[in-house]
């Protein structure tokens with residue numbers, strides 16, 4: 001699928017950058033998450049895979065502090081943060097997300113102002129974090145767009161005038177503009193043509209390798225997870241049913257549900 005070979009498995013470091021412990025969330029009678037725990041090591045790509053409704057996006061929204069669970073804890077191994085990030089108030093959450101967590105949504109309307117310029121969308125992230133100098137904003141926005149392999153001659157065009165692949169690159173530029181500690185990707189290539197999807201995945205992989213970026217990638221597409229992830233969490237009905245190194249999980253799935261997923265894909 002991708003022109004870039006998957007990198008060698010990275011050495012596992014002792015302290016996870018991110019740790020989720022016992023997250024549970026109900027929406028009325030629907031159990032979206034049931035005692036979910038997961039962790040991500042620095043520089044690693046964690047893939048989260050599972051059927052529709054298994055709780056993947058809910059989990060990612062929690063990592064982006066957009067939602068609070070009914071129970072559970074969330075920690076990032078970064079200076080000056082509480083042991084449980086759900087203890088932060090709304091303003092503190094917003095600042096932490098703007099400065100340290102980037103997110104790319106499946107639907108660009110969720111992440112972008114579609115009629116503002118692409119460079120303006122990226123600059124907005126920098127503005128929230130306190131940058132006010134116009135020349136610096138523009139230069140940093142240009143750098144982030146360039147790193148996302150966005151065609152710079154279109155940087156003043158609004159996303160609404162761009163292709164789906166380019167829109168995802170603007171989202172990506174906005175997400176990485178402040179070099180976040182954690183990059184969250186929620187079905188970032190779903191809905192794109194297969195060839196465009198491969199190019200966007202190549203960009204993500206290049207960024208990951210060059211910057212040793214820590215990523216959490218949610219996808220229902222095993223091919224995407226297989227291309228990108230070092231480790232995988234398999235979710236079903238709000239629970240983690242299997243977790244392990246991606247190659248192991250794909251070659252020798254242990255849980256009946258994972259076996260079904262893997263064999264359906266072959």
Ligand SMILES: Nc1ncnc2c1ncn2[C@@H]1O[C@H](COP(=O)(O)OP(=O)(O)OP(=O)(O)O)[C@@H](O)[C@H]1O
Pocket residue numbers: 027030031032050051052053054055056057058059220
């Ligand atoms: N805001 C909400 N209000 C009510 N129910 C919700 C809400 N968000 C999620 N749910 C429910 O929680 C469950 C998990 O949803 P979630 O979107 O996390 O799954 P998913 O694995 O990401 O699915 P998909 O791949 O279809 O996006 C589903 O049953 C969903 O209907």
